[in-house]
Amino acid sequence: MTDERTKFLLPEDQMPTHWYNLTPDLPTPPPPPLNPATKQPAGPADLAAIFPEALIAQEVSTERWIPIPDAVAEIYRLWRPSPLYRAHRFEQALGTKARVYYKYEGASPVGSHKTNSAVAQAFYNKQAGIKRLCTETGAGQWGAALSFACQVFGLTCDVWQVRNSYETKPYRRIQMETFGAHVTPSPSDRTEIGRQLRERFPDTTGSLGMAISEAIEEAAKDPHANYSLGSVLNHVALHQTIIGLETLAQLELAGERLPDHLFACAGGGSNLAGLSFPFLHENLTAGASVHVRACEPAAAPSLTQGEYRYDFGDTGGFTPLLKMYTLGADFVPASVHAGGLRYHGMSPLVSAAYDQKLLDAVAIKQRDAFAAGVLFARAEGIIPASESNHAIAGAVAHLRAADNDADGQVVLIGLSGNGQLDLPAYADYLSGTMIDA
Structure with a gap:
């Protein structure tokens, strides 16, 4: 096994021309x-x-397919297609025989999806x-x-x-x-x-x-x-599906089959939807069997502990009522560092997919998320965003539990952004002062 990361870059002229609904x-x-x-x-x-x-x-x-306007595609080309990596060093750090890939959205102009x-x-x-x-x-x-x-x-x-x-x-x-x-x-x-x-x-x-x-x-x-x-x-979930559509093409470019397991962080649902929905399309229309796992914070566990009901999308009650997994519009989560995941509800489309058992979910505690993020950073040289750490932690827990069953598995992780501006959070973790919410 090589010590180098293997990068799969989709040619610019093969960037998806449509979003997937x-x-x-x-x-x-x-x-x-x-x-x-x-x-x-x-x-x-x-x-x-x-x-x-x-x-x-x-x-x-x-x-099913919504065209991407030329003016939007032109700006996308500043950073898209984004890279897919084979995480050889991360595999070595975990001692797994699984083939682990991650789709990296941290190269965008602001460092996230x-x-x-x-x-x-x-x-x-x-x-x-x-x-x-x-x-x-x-x-x-x-x-x-x-x-x-x-x-x-x-x-x-x-x-x-x-x-x-x-x-x-x-x-x-x-x-x-x-x-x-x-x-x-x-x-x-x-x-x-x-x-x-x-x-x-x-x-x-x-x-x-x-x-x-x-x-x-x-x-x-x-x-x-x-x-x-x-x-x-x-419509937000729709726009993000360019992530998963690119990943499908990149796995084919790598000569790889569809992943057995897909892990993505989940707060409001845009990143999870963006990576996973094109794979759910393969499950629903082509008989594939990609297992999708939403990795949410234990401080705001809308899927694993919320109720599937109509609720407001905001605390003030200005939005329409949305059918979603929710902790209640008045819910205020603990002050965890993954601020992008501190939301009381979950995307109605993600919620519908979860309710119809098209994906499952796990709640990750903050220290476990950062332990996985540090392990990943030391292996792959990329400091993940606080939110992305939840997806990494979900994959780590799976790979460590799978033992010999991981031999030959293909695992895909959504790395939704980089953590260059999250370093105070890492300082809290490394110093031992981080709350275990």
Whole structure:
């Protein structure tokens, strides 16, 4: 076995030309969002105040393949196709006979997979004549991605960052501000819902649900602004499927079969959906048997401990009701470092797939996640994002438990981003001061 990583780079002219929509392949159609006042299925009119028509059409589409606009593909080519690696040294560190691959999204302009949807959303809003986008962000990957995309298309970007991450990850804020965004810690005094939340929860570290409410409130009162979401919704999952589509082609390029096991981190669901949905397509339409495992934080275990029911996507109750696995819109998770996973609910499409037993899930404690991340970094030379560590930890637990059963297995890990701006989290782990949430 070689000590070198093996990199599989897809030629640029083979980059996917369409995104993949899981909806038409689900055995049972996903339940529709509901208007919270009437409890009837929400239609385009319920979303038109904060989203452009093109994204609403993608949100409700039953088409399997959605073309990627040329202008979006042009920006994608700054970093796509992203590399697939065979993790030889990681295999050696684990002492496994499995063949382990990881799809690396950390080479994007802001270091994570979030740019895949940010570029698309900024493009469609620009086409619709919108001048400003309002959004939330947890750890800051999504806020940085949208800040970059808005700069590309000449839009103003206003970001509400979860207070815990705003205070513990200052370099994410600086990254967003470098691209021209205005960043506010949430909950804030800038919005009515923010002031209410600060009164109800005076010592809160914030949550994605709170930040979403503030961004929606701000967008709804400005006729030149729209809201933009980095996870959860169908159109976000759609844009991220370029990850899995590339990976399918790269495994073929490597002369490899489909993976036996796929591990991806899961918070709102965009990264998990992006990597796994094209493989679920192979399972549902071609008789493949790829086992997909969502690796969520034990601090916000929506799939493993949540209820599958209708709930608001935000704390303030501004969104339509979404059928999803949820811990409750008022849930505020512990202050773990994986800020991008600190969300009370799970993508409706991921939730539907989980409910229909197309994938399973495991909750990972923070120290276990970082132990796996450090092991990976020392073997492969890439420091993973805090969120990505959960996928690595899921794979490590599987490979260590599999023993001889791992001989000949193919394992795929989604490395959703790099951790260059997560080093304070690694300092907490290495110093022994990290909470075991």
